[in-house]
Amino acid sequence: MHPIESKKLWEQLSELINADEPEQINAFLNSINPADTALAVSRLNSAEQSRLLTLLRPEEAAEVIEDISDTQAADLIEELPPEQAAAILEELDSDHIADLLGELDQDDANAIIEQMDPEEAEEARQFLTYAADTAGGLMLSEYLDFRGDQRVQDVLDDLQENREDYAYYDVQYLYVTDDENRLRGVLRMRDLLFPKRTEKLSNLMISSPHKVSVDASLEDLRNFFEEHALFGVPVVNDDEKLLGIVLPEAVEEANQKQSTQQFLGLSGIIGGEEFRSMPLLARSGRRLSWLSLNIVLNIIAASVIALYQDTLSAAIALAVFLPMVSDMSGCSGNQAVAVSMRELSLGLVRPTELLRVLGKEASVGVINGLALGVLLGAVAYLWKGSPFLGLVVGGALAVNTIVAVSLGGAIPLLLKRAKLDPALVSSPLLTTVTDMCGFFFVLSFAALVLDKL
Structure with missing residues (x-):
């Protein structure tokens, strides 16, 4: 070797x-x-x-x-x-x-x-x-177009003459345009194989072909290729002029990139992809930008505990259940966030359907909140033998779960309406709210029955 x-x-x-x-x-x-x-x-x-x-x-x-x-x-x-x-x-x-x-x-x-x-x-x-996640941002400008009055032999001669240049094109279709470059039809490569060499393209082309606007969104493109099993789609402007083509693999790659960005945002990596080969300060900055904000959010949540420190001191057992109530409610809320994010991406829900989503999620929140509240309340009762402790932590978890699930379903829609990235903001915002509400419900309920704990 x-x-x-x-x-x-x-x-x-x-x-x-x-x-x-x-x-x-x-x-x-x-x-x-x-x-x-x-x-x-x-x-x-x-x-x-x-x-x-x-x-x-x-x-x-x-x-x-x-x-x-x-x-x-x-x-x-x-x-x-x-x-x-x-x-x-x-x-x-x-x-x-x-x-x-x-x-x-x-x-x-x-x-x-x-x-x-x-x-x-x-x-x-x-x-x-063009925006990166639109047809204009995803299209290729390398395509083959011909005029309708050209003949099959003209096309074959052109393909042969420019074969070295065209070898790098993704040629699945040929496009027929007029003198103003407006799209008039499309030809499959097989359409050139069998007709007479003297046949005009206008007689062979598929008239009124599928096309998308240059401003078509990534969601529109994804839906288009799910509905139409094509190797590509032409992109036109408002005047029907042919600008380029979008390939299904470009849409798939953009979807993957979008998913990666959402995952990084949920993980607290701000500013795009991070690689360990990047400069140290750049990597540190991408993480600190989120971690610094997270400190503020946690201070807000912790301030609720400070307001009830006397209650907490009198019933120290509550400290064991505070993180459990906030964490379990947060998990329930994030499930609702995930469903809303998925439905938004698939176009199954619109940002304006806030009341519908709230109603649907509140129903789930009531059932799951009561079930989880009974379970945690039973654990508290068995541990300390105090029915009032069980009622406090069980009731707090039940109410906080309802709040968390309802907000979890609604927050992505509200952020979408505000033109903010739901994937980046929903989870940390929900976590802060559920922490604050969880602490508040446990400690305020406890304050009402403090002499019985």
Whole structure:
């Protein structure tokens, strides 16, 4: 075995970079799968990462960029001179260019765009005007379109003449447009195989094809591809002009990215994806931004206990049940949050249906609250032999569960109406409220029967 083969992937790659061996670097990267490429690149230090992209040809560097996450790729791109970054981006698909430029600071993105080919630069600027989770932000501008009066032979000649350029396109359909680039029809590739070579495209095309607006949301696109088993859908503006195509895999990738962002938000990672290869202060800042807010929320919850410290001192057994009441209610509330989030994502509930959701969740809250309250109250009674202690903690849990479940169902709808991210805010907000209410119910109920505890 060659000595280098016994080393870890990133160690092998590091040696090749430090030896200035671009051909061997490219051969090495081509010999491993994309996941291994992402791993190896992430373990390099920042100087080696920049040197890697500098040593490779733009088309080779673009392949590396495609194998790593957009967040990591943007970090690497912004360290390069604008002209070198532009050369690499020009080798990527249009939607990937837009994704990477969208990750950069506006000044860095503009500096790179200025170095791009004028036609591609104009296209990149246009892409940046679309929201990332819309058809405009997800579409590809690489598609094939022809005029209706062209013949089958014309199309076949064009495909043959430009075969090297078209080899990188995702060609499942051909689009028929007029002189103003308005969409008139669509052709499947098979539609070119059997007709006469002299047949006009207007006689073969599917008229009035499925299409989506450039402003169509990610949810709209997801619903479209669930309903229509197509390999892609054309994107048009208000004037019916063809702008690009959206592929189902782009929608699936955007869904996964959205789910990742929601998971990170619920986990308290603010500002996007975090990788351990990122700078220490950047990683710390993404976590502290949430943890600092969480301190404030916990102080608010703890202030309720301070108001009833005399009650707590007189019946110290209550301290055992305080966290149980707040935690169990919080769990019940988060179940309601999850259902509302899911129904919002599927379009099964609208933000305006607040009363309906409150009614549905309150019903569940009453049943589950009473069941949990009886269980916890029985535990308290068996432990201390005090029926009043059982009534206090059981009653507090029952009432707090009703509150938590009702709010858990409603908060995501309220946040959606306020144009805030429900995935990011719902859970921490609900946790704070259930803590405060749980402490309040336990201690206020206890204060009413303090002499009997």
